[in-house]
Amino acid sequence: MTDPGSALRVSDLHKTVHVGFRRQKVVILKGVDLEVRPNDVFGLLGPNGAGKTTTVKVCLGLMRPSAGAVELGVPGVSHVGYLPENPYFYDYLSGREFLGFCGRLFGLDPHLRRERVEALLRDVGLERAADMHLRKYSKGMLQRVGIAQALINDPELVLLDEPMTGLDPVGRVEVKRIIQELHERGKTVLFNSHILSDVAELCTRIAIMRDGRVVWTGAVDEALAEAPSLEDFFMRVVTT
Amino acid sequence: MNQVLAIALNTFKETIRDRVLAVIVVFALVMIAGGLWLGSISLGEQGRMMKDFGLVAVTFFGLIVAVFIAASLVHKEVEKRTVFVLFSKPVSRASFITGKFLGLCGTMAVVLAGMGVFLFLLVWAVAGDATGMLLVAVLMIFVQLLAIMAVTIFFSTLGSAILASVLGICVFVAGQLSHNVLSLTRLGDNPVTKALSWVVYVVIPNLSSVDVKAGVVGESTLSWGEIGVWSLYLLAYVVVVLALATLVFRRKEF
Numbered sequence: 001m002t003d004p005g006s007a008l009r010v011s012d013l014h015k016t017v018h019v020g021f022r023r024q025k026v027v028i029l030k031g032v033d034l035e036v037r038p039n040d041v042f043g044l045l046g047p048n049g050a051g052k053t054t055t056v057k058v059c060l061g062l063m064r065p066s067a068g069a070v071e072l073g074v075p076g077v078s079h080v081g082y083l084p085e086n087p088y089f090y091d092y093l094s095g096r097e098f099l100g101f102c103g104r105l106f107g108l109d110p111h112l113r114r115e116r117v118e119a120l121l122r123d124v125g126l127e128r129a130a131d132m133h134l135r136k137y138s139k140g141m142l143q144r145v146g147i148a149q150a151l152i153n154d155p156e157l158v159l160l161d162e163p164m165t166g167l168d169p170v171g172r173v174e175v176k177r178i179i180q181e182l183h184e185r186g187k188t189v190l191f192n193s194h195i196l197s198d199v200a201e202l203c204t205r206i207a208i209m210r211d212g213r214v215v216w217t218g219a220v221d222e223a224l225a226e227a228p229s230l231e232d233f234f235m236r237v238v239t240t
Numbered sequence: 241m242n243q244v245l246a247i248a249l250n251t252f253k254e255t256i257r258d259r260v261l262a263v264i265v266v267f268a269l270v271m272i273a274g275g276l277w278l279g280s281i282s283l284g285e286q287g288r289m290m291k292d293f294g295l296v297a298v299t300f301f302g303l304i305v306a307v308f309i310a311a312s313l314v315h316k317e318v319e320k321r322t323v324f325v326l327f328s329k330p331v332s333r334a335s336f337i338t339g340k341f342l343g344l345c346g347t348m349a350v351v352l353a354g355m356g357v358f359l360f361l362l363v364w365a366v367a368g369d370a371t372g373m374l375l376v377a378v379l380m381i382f383v384q385l386l387a388i389m390a391v392t393i394f395f396s397t398l399g400s401a402i403l404a405s406v407l408g409i410c411v412f413v414a415g416q417l418s419h420n421v422l423s424l425t426r427l428g429d430n431p432v433t434k435a436l437s438w439v440v441y442v443v444i445p446n447l448s449s450v451d452v453k454a455g456v457v458g459e460s461t462l463s464w465g466e467i468g469v470w471s472l473y474l475l476a477y478v479v480v481v482l483a484l485a486t487l488v489f490r491r492k493e494f
Binding site: 017057060061062063064076077078080082084086087088089090092093097101102104105106107149153 | 249320321494
């Protein structure tokens with residue numbers, strides 16, 4: 001925690017990986033700069049392969065940066081919640097067991113853990129499926145239990161990678177409601193999405209990435225002032 | 241510590257709910273019961289045959305569980321991307337490796353206890369000469385397999401699950417012959433051979449040092465003091481190997 005004015009600050013972030021037998025060099029991030037302010041609902045946009053997921057992974061320590069820095073505005077990952085893209089969870093556990101397991105990883109005491117698990121199961125609409133093994137969950141149910149596990153520690157900063165993927169319209173409304181509630185409770189949310197109507201509806205600020213760099217960042221209103229829709233603005237930024 | 245226990249409990253649930261494990265255990269019990277037939281065709285040595293054959297079956301099936309499950313534990317987490325859930329939380333790589341190992345230890349303890357008690361009751365009911373030494377022998381098989389599980393987890397952080405399983409089995413076989421390697425250090429004058437033999441002796445766990453199967457059938461075996469010291473040696477070996485596995489795993493990105 002270095003900057004009290006930022007919930008997350010990414011400075012000149014580079015990431016290079018070596019793939020294949022011949023260790024071919026692939027540059028994924030080419031100097032990403034990003035600032036997420038406290039209580040922002042921040043949309044990280046970009047075409048596939050732009051480096052959105054890698055940026056989030058480096059922020060969480062799942063990948064090491066080749067250069068540059070990540071500064072979390074919270075005291076460590078115990079105050080961060082994360083939903084991975086296309087999540088897969090332990091299918092031999094029930095929804096309730098899985099959330100309890102995540103609570104234990106944060107060292108929550110048993111009473112608080114039980115309370116949080118039940119409240120989150122209610123919030124994401126999985127009360128009736130709580131004792132069903134995750135292998136029997138639909139994709140939408142997995143996405144919802146994924147969001148619940150990201151919130152088990154009541155995080156200050158929530159990173160959601162494609163949270164609307166695989167959800168039916170009802171599920172999308174529920175996830176949007178959860179994100180709005182987090183915003184109202186003073187939390188900071190950063191999410192990646194290709195569904196620009198959701199981004200326009202939920203986000204206070206956005207950043208658009210292309211080819212490993214942030215090419216535009218600002219408020220959603222600023223983007224909408226320059227184009228009739230966020231989709232038009234996005235297309236203009238990523239194609240020019 | 242919370243994280244280690246949570247991962248251990250989760251690993252225990254993962255492995256104990258695995259249908260493949262149930263199939264292996266059923267096969268093991270059938271094999272142990274097969275000792276009845278061997279005993280019936282041996283003249284006056286029914287109890288000895290049942291114990292010998294039963295302990296071999298316990299070792300063999302315990303080894304299968306140890307290497308194949310240990311080899312896949314870490315890989316499954318990476319391949320199915322559940323590591324994202326774990327390492328985005330305050331979970332260190334050391335907690336992960338230790339938790340995985342302890343969870344598998346729990347499963348192995350349940351599996352071996354089941355097979356050991358079944359063998360004990362069978363020998364007691366049929367031959368009437370089941371002694372506590374039989375259960376001590378099963379406990380020592382457990383200690384041997386702890387080292388194999390740790391080594392297999394270490395190999396699984398370096399390469400594929402199949403390679404880790406094969407190497408785990410190789411270390412088990414080599415560990416049974418470890419005392420022979422020690423004998424090599426006393427033969428000849430070539431310092432290179434002697435040094436190499438010492439290296440192999442130190443790197444490969446000396447599993448035969450806690451083998452008390454001979455004592456079960458009334459032959460001379462290790463004293464309690466020797467069993468204790470060699471068990472401590474294998475536990476120290478486990479700690480060192482898990483520390484190495486953590487060092488390797490720390491370098492991985494997801």
